[in-house]
Amino acid sequence: MRSRASIALPVLLAVSLAAGVAPAQDLSLALGEDVSLTGLSLQLFAVVALIGFAPGLLIMATCFPFIVTVFSILRQAIGLQQSPPNMLIISVALVLTYYVMDPVFLEAWQNGLQPFLRDEMPAETAVAEVFEPFRVFMMARTDPETLASMADLRAGTSAVVPSLADPPKSVLIPAFLLSEMSNAFQVGFLIFLPFLIIDLVVAAVLMSMGMMMVPPALVALPFKLAFFAVANGWTLISQSLVAGYF
Template identity: 30%
Template sequence: MNGYQPNLIEIILVVATIGLIPLAVVTLTGFMKISVVLFLIRNALGVQQTPPNLVLYGIALILSVYVTTPLIGDMYRQVEGRDLSLQNVQQLEELGSALRPPLQAHLSKFANESERGFFVQATETIWSPEARADLRDDDLVVLIPAFVSSELTRAFEIGFLLY
């Protein structure tokens, strides 16, 4: 043994973070847009159960991986050669810091400027002045909801054109 005693709080935080990976896959990739479009196409065809939901989600996942492969490659290059044992919160924070720049670039590329502006402006009403003091429109707390909103908007625009 190496004499390392795991901290229960650290274990819980690491496991909770790992548990958020499916949510990240759904919200930080094109999965949501692709699946909404596929379901709208199915509804436009007038069929209820063909193809089944599992097939549509499988197609959406495969296409999402295909579209997101450049981001995955950039993120991999950021963590290549690092210790990824994730045995404590500090290692988790270091991993997050390494993955943030490529994720920010990806989200910035696909999040509409108007959506980013909306979420920055909304903080003036919702957040305290101290909380929004250093806020920028390329912070993840702005980029993630702007990206999700932009992707849903595009999905329904595509669905409208196809319907």
């Protein structure tokens, strides 16, 4: 059951996110009833395009942007350029994202996608039910000021969004992403501080010894790696990032 959910959920969620551009009642045309061959071809092209963008759209509504940004800042704070590689950072971020988002995925599967696959629910209702857990998740993590600022850029939404009632998807998703990036930079600043102190101490010691030609970053790197390894940094940071969502 979970494997079917992991395959079908991104597709239906992509359709639900695209519903901000196309009205939900028009989704029933995806079956192509009583339309021309050209219409069917265009609908097939739209469905294939949505399937291609589904992973990206799914990532936008999860905690992945926050986690991967923090890990990238952590790598820069340690002073490593290519270790761990980008693929490994993304893989760890995806695993932690699945750990955090598993209750949301399960709720979307049980309330929307599973009844839809059993022909117990129309597509319009299934789209709304699938997106609802993600909407609740994003609303809990979105900064109200950022949400209001994004609403002010579009006429007709500023009167609804500040009350946090039910903002449009095209407003909620950008506000959520900006809020997550802002939170990631705040966490990254706190992570950077201990490594910056190590750099300053090493630079001061080298200056006092008259070794001005020795790069402080090169000498400080082993100390930062030892400090991070002794403190079990990956586990502590991962636990802290995940605990912020519960």
